[in-house]
Amino acid sequence: MEETLREVRFFEFLTEEEREEFAQVSEPVSFGPGENIIEEGVDQGSLFVLVSGTVEVRKGLSGERSRLLAEIDSSRGRTVVGERGLLGESGASATVRTVGEVEAIRIPRDTFRSMVAEGRPAAFKLSYRIARTLARRLTRLDEEVVEAIRELEHRGETDMEAFRDRLITDWSV
């Protein structure tokens, strides 16, 4: 499992020993096609490393409709979903659903918090990494919104579709 985590960019800042610590507390999980790994509105409280397969990230709209925010193909690089759930307790803001068979590794929040309580540097480094990711996303969203407001004020050629797409990019589940 340590081998698997090494190939994940999200974990590359950890030392080999620290990745091993996470490998020891991680659980391998398998999902069939069409299963929800993370469900919108539900506090799932785990980080998932997608090892194989493809998932869709969808946000529910009014009625039965939903919007596709992203499609993540883990063969293009192992990706992490649900990292916010390790720090926060609010329900997920989108659903992550498998397209086909998906293999993943799960790091549960309770385990992560035990590591924090024990003062383990690996857990703090991961929190620092997640906090930085969140801070950058928040800052970027703020900048996008300010820019859009200024363009709208000047009646410039605001491409609303492009604005919408920029808001959606890199959605933090």
Place this chain on the structure above:
Amino acid sequence: MPPTPDLSDVPIFGHLDDDERAEFEELSEPVSFEAGQKILEEGAPESRLFVLTSGTVEVYKSVLPGRRQRLATIEAPTVIGEMGLLTEPRAAASVEAITRVEAHGLGRDRLLEMLDANSPAACKLVYEIGRTLAERMAATNETVAEVISRLENTNARGSEDIDVFRDQLVQDWSF
């Protein structure tokens, strides 16, 4: 006479033990601001994080040139400038004292050195900041979703709604 440091009243320091808080108290520099004085200036370098122990501040941003958009009024105990620890050290908004404010300034560079050295006190502080950001992200996601649906309705109805859309965006976005 400088104020007595009391970080235990400040939520994100509440999870630290006495020794860890003492470490920050030793590092921090007491500072006070008079009503009307700027503590952080939008766009200016953010070299310190301020722990406010008393007083009230107003947070604002110049979203549109010449107009001051008030974002929040915050009472101590609280922390400002913490984003500078995690992103570019440049203030995203201005913060002004609206009463006399007593605070402790913590140097960003020193905090980053502590993080590099895996200082438990600094690590715990960032963990707590991260938890507040995770909740803020959750709220922002919901606002983004609302903005997107409104945007689509606006597009469908035509350009006369653009002004309404823009005003609501200014109003609803928490920056």
